[in-house]
Amino acid sequence: MLKNTITLLSKVPASLTPQPHTLCGFLAGLHSHGPDASFKSFDDAYEAVIKVPLDSLNEFEEEIWKAQSRRFIYGNRNLSVVDTVEDATDPQSLAIRQLIINERPNLVQTAINVASISAPYVATSPNPSPLTQGHFGGLAIALPMFEASSPPSSSPPRVHIIGAGGCSLPTTLSFFTSHVTAVEPDQSIVEVAKKYFGADSELFSLVNMDGSSYLSSLKEDDIDVLIIDADDGSAPPLSMRDHSFYTALLPSLSPSAVIAINAIDSPASVASLSATISSSLPSHTVTIVPPPPAADTDDRHVLLFACPYDFHPSLPSFLSYFAQHEGLVDSPSAWLKSLEASFSS
Template sequence: MSLNPSTFETIVPSRYLTFSFPDPHRRRRRHLRVAVLDSPSAVISADVAAVWVPPGRETDWIFSTFSGHLQLLLSSTTTNQPLSRLILVGKTPSQPHPSSYNSDLHHPSSSAPPQQNLAPLLLALSPKSAFLDNGEIPEIPFLIYEDDVVKSSVLEICVGPCVGEMLVENVELEIDGVKEFRRRLRFKRMPNFVQSQIRIVPESKSRFKNLPNFEDLYFELDNGVLVQSYLSPMVGGISVISQFLEGQMKNIGFRPKALCLGVGGGALVGFLNAQLDFEVFGVDNDEVVIEIGKKYFGLESNEFIHLFTDDAIKYVETLAENTIEGDKFHAVMVDLDSSDPTVSVCAPPMGFVRKSVLEAIRDVMHDEGVLVINTIPSSKLDYERLICEFHGVFEELYEIDTGNGDNFVLIATKSKIENALEANDGPFLSKLKSVVSRSYIDSIRKISKKNTIAL
């Protein structure tokens, strides 16, 4: 089927078109895959950009699906303006699913067509609004996609009844010149976002040196450290009630209880139990995700780790109606994100931020308990609204800026905590500071109600 060039003259929100195009860089017959996506929302700018898909990663969901393309568009800007159209150009994928990747086998400089060879194609795919009134021909910039992935090995692709297709992979990263290995879980509906990850280490240095192929390496799990950027700040948020926990731990047999809404691979669940001696109740809405956590991420169910398959909101609302004082939680940890790719990555989902849901959470919390929630606000105004909603239900509110530009950890208490940020280092706080960065604990700041917007 041929395409009419006039098709691309206007921006049509969320329009997604893919087609093959002869590679102008190769004499032998080879075709490129071209994908064109328009912004889902009306944008003032007429900015258009292109991305050359990194060689060897053409089958990755990031570059081969609508959801991956959309996340790239939403996270990309030119001249600080949102894009109206993003064009992906790369080799035609050999299969529909992500495959293993080794950067040593690919040389971007020799694999990518010269940008000037693609200029006529990019201009033909640009809307009329991109052309200046003076008749000057626009220059369509090529954006460079960069991450820390050096190698990847696909372990399993499976389907969950709630989250859809998901991918488990081992990756070799190079971060500031330092090599590190991780196991990651990604969902096809939002492939650019790593749902869960843990550190892994080769079983032996000799085995690592002797095996040339990354896929042949054997790894051991290292659950003693949290590598997801926002999980350490979340655990650090428990320090707000450390004085209360210190007092309770003088009682023989006392073990604090945590409720984790959102399990994923189970890194947070396992860490709270193994490092801080919590009895943990984990809730996830997809049974296959929990099974993947058990199979690949060291998640387990035992005397002090209880796992449930349920919708997090329904679970809390039901629990609030039946919980007695002795069963209430000292910490409620929330790591839930939106399943809608059109809002980029937004956490928590809008359905969670309702007064009735927040009140149900408050009801399952111990009087001296704490709610810790990972947030990825889509805008500053949305974040201020979220804070206002929390202030309407909880007594005190604190914040940790994770420093990654996306995540903020909110900490809410059911009752007023005297000198919450001035606690002396007792056994619990000392332990906490030994397993998460002290900088996160020291950076906790209180958010007063007078600093929030009135809605």
């Protein structure tokens, strides 16, 4: 019904457009995404959705709540923050909060647990996103990989995350090292991360800056762990897939540095990226790790870990060390199985 309403109202003069509803951006994404989309572009869909009467949008919002126990607690043209509970009749029911980029409504950028609908998030312990929400909590594994392959040091590992999003990953890592910097180029995402996802400046540094520009500003040997969790419609971004990007990183990498990358692409493209990194970083080897089956992702979603060559002999000690890091990732035993299978193949 709403789909038909949107289509009919797509020709309403712009002068009659009301103030956008919280749902408008998300609905525009739904109606412009995928092969059967009602509109050819997100922009066209958004222009149509904002002309739908507010009463209709309010009714649809209540339908979503009744049918799916999902409440949109924030929404603008580009972003939506959605709280979902298991039992809408229980006011004490825990909620899963999701950050969604509206142009890609099928992907969850960040997911965290909160006490109830609209409750603030306060990080009091490691709290990785639920594995079944598709979050790549496995990126945090790069930290114990570095610690297993590097000599003992009194200095905390220096972790740099490109693509902060809702900041669940830097928040989790901040409980294991005091030197975490998360970089996010989108100011609106930074603001949402602070307001709804507990991005706390006392736990880690949050920098509003382009990722490539940030990396080029780093000093020699300044990176112990680099996590690339960014995308430009492609993950990683096209600018972070070529030889020159990784050779430019070399001066900033410490001798035992570990790089972790969230990749969403065809197996052939992922293999090409792996080869590019290996040729660019001669002291490192790249391992492709698929998420555990419980993550419910397809074959396009994998993690790449670039580790020093001498990491492989220390793999048994890493597996033992990782098992002791309670809270580093969701379902650690599932991740261990994926790691063991990938590194032994």
